[in-house]
Amino acid sequence: MELIRNFCVIAHIDHGKSTLSDRLLETTQTIAERDMKNQALDDMDIERERGITIKSHAIQMYYHAEDGEKYTFNMIDTPGHVDFSYEVSRSIAACEGALLLVDASQGVQAQTISNLYLAMENDLEIIPILNKVDMESAMVEEMSDQIIDLIGCEKEDILLASGKTGIGVPEILEAITKRIPPPKGDPEAPLQALIFDSVFNSFRGVIAYFRIYNGSIKKGDNVRFVNTEKEYNADEIGILQLNQEPKKELLTGDVGYIITGIKISKEIKVGDTITQVNNPCEAAIEGFEDVKPMVFAGIYPIENDDFEDLRDSLEKLQLNDASLVFEPESSAALGFGFRCGFLGMLHLEIIQERLSREFDQEVITTVPNVSYKAYTKKGVMLDINTPNDLPDPTIVEKIEEPYIRAQIISKPEFVGTIMSLCMDRRGILTNQTYLTTTRVELSFEMPLAEIVFDFYDKLKSISKGYASFDYYMIDFRASDLVKLDIKLNGESVDALSSLVHRQKADSFGRQMCKRLKELLPRQQFMIAIQAAIGMKVIARETISALRKDVTAKCYGGDISRKRKLLEKQKKGKKKMRQIGSVEVPQKAFLEVLKLND
Secondary structure (H helix, E strand, C coil), X not given: CCCEEEEEEECCCCCCHHHHHHHHHHHCCCCCHHHCCCCCCCCCHHHHHHCCCCCCEEEEEEEECCCCCEEEEEEEECCCCHHHHHHHHHHHHCCCEEEEEEECCCECCXXXXXHHHHHHHCCCEEEEEEECCCCCCCCHHHHHHHHHHHHCCCHXXXXXXXXXXXXXHHHHHHHHHHHCCCCCCCCCCCCEEEEEEEEEECCCEXXXXXXXXXXXXXXXXXXXXXXXXXXXXXXXXXXXXXXXXEECEXXXXXXXXXXXXXXXXXXXXXXXXXEECCCCCCCCCCCCCCCCCCEEEEEEECCHHHHHHHHXXXXXXXXXXCCCEEEEEEECCCEEEEEEEECCHHHHHHHHHXXXXXXXXXXXXXXXXXXXXXXXXXXXXXXXXXXXXXXXXXXXXXXXXXXXXXXXEECHHHHHHHHHHHXXXXXXXXXXXXXXXXXXXXXXXXXXXXXXCXXXXXXXXXXXXXXXXXXXXXXXXXXXXXXXXXEECCEECHHHCEXXXXXXXXXXXXXXXXXXXXXXXXXXCCEEEEEEECCEEEEEEEECCCCCCCCCCCCCCCHHHHHHHHHHHHHHHHHHHHHCCCCCCHHHHHHHCCCCC
């Protein structure tokens, strides 16, 4: 145990975590030169294409230190985007230390602070590293001062490194052995191991990744999962290197995997504790908090026959991404599907993409919305996850919406435009602090619903990419919200309903109608697209009917012949409009989401 070090790598998005992890793997010769590639730990195509880490990745390395000892390092590379902060919290729960990376040209950013606080709450030993010091734009002195202000360390504690060229990597490895404490635990106590991640393998079933806090586990042991109370046989245990390496025994402080032949994904829960059947531990490990979804959207199969396949795909995906939450629901327009909870819009986009790539599931996604609370006049509180859950307005006393505290760090020249963007989204400025002469931190309280669509993209464009953004939930507040229905020829399309603030309802309704007019195909009859609040129509667009020229064969003659044919056509159109239904194509559902483009 004295020679084990468990640590994770945390930073803001694009500060070079994965590149530095590559250098650590190279220097410790965990990966042979011929197998080395950029972002070695990012094993999903989508991670490589976008250049972001979506999943945290655990790997074991061996390091021969200057003191002559051979150390075992268990490293977890974590994502940097705010939508994947749940991955970071799970990784931190399995570690004693953290490498905090700060880009030498960009400095401390919002997610750096957020991840640092997570690590401090878990009493992790922090090793500050200034990365990308080889770049021309690197400002080593200024950024070192920022780190000292942030964590109160000494200047000589900050390590200078470059993930690209490998500068400072030996110093980092030595610092890990000297500064990060070895794991604590009792090797003689009953087995107590925390599951911090899991994946589904179509041949071997569910593979759980765990960290042993007390005791040991041998291949073939009978184990129990404390929360689900299920018992299994440990068919295979091992350590996590680039490939899984089977072992006969794992001891206190080790990080590894277990294969028990579980085929049903519900039987395993991330955050659960593994113990032995013969000698169980007294209590489960206090794992990390359950995830709280921020954004909700309906996911429906294009063909109703694929409903069970979609359920199966979502369950397998949930194993690999514990922050995905879903439950069945049905819609008049789309049939049977699932109401899913996500941590943000990027998370929603990634899940959609993974369903398509990994499970061949092409799906329709409804308009995303957040969760509200409605109070009836009798004092009953109802959770509103979809606009259709909202009871009749006559019995509703008030509706509360979730508010967040947003932290934005940017350059002073963008403060005006950032303020107007946040005020436009019903934000309230609570604090403004100049961290340095070139960096200012703004704190806003604003409704979560206002940031889920395109706030992050708009913020990046108005600040030329310099602003960084992080947020967390604070409370629910009463708000003047109304349900906006979209009607096609008088029929409501429940999948396009949304809850919006009364002040914004008119412009939002007009935008929806205009967008649908562009997207819906023309029919043989006229289509009226209406946005309505209750019985009051606030916006309308009309798609004119496709009209056959029935008078083309009348060349000359009396006008009454033409009139007779036009009247006959008019009656036919009227009858068609009464019996014809408007199909909303899948493309329209997807495109309406990009309302603010």
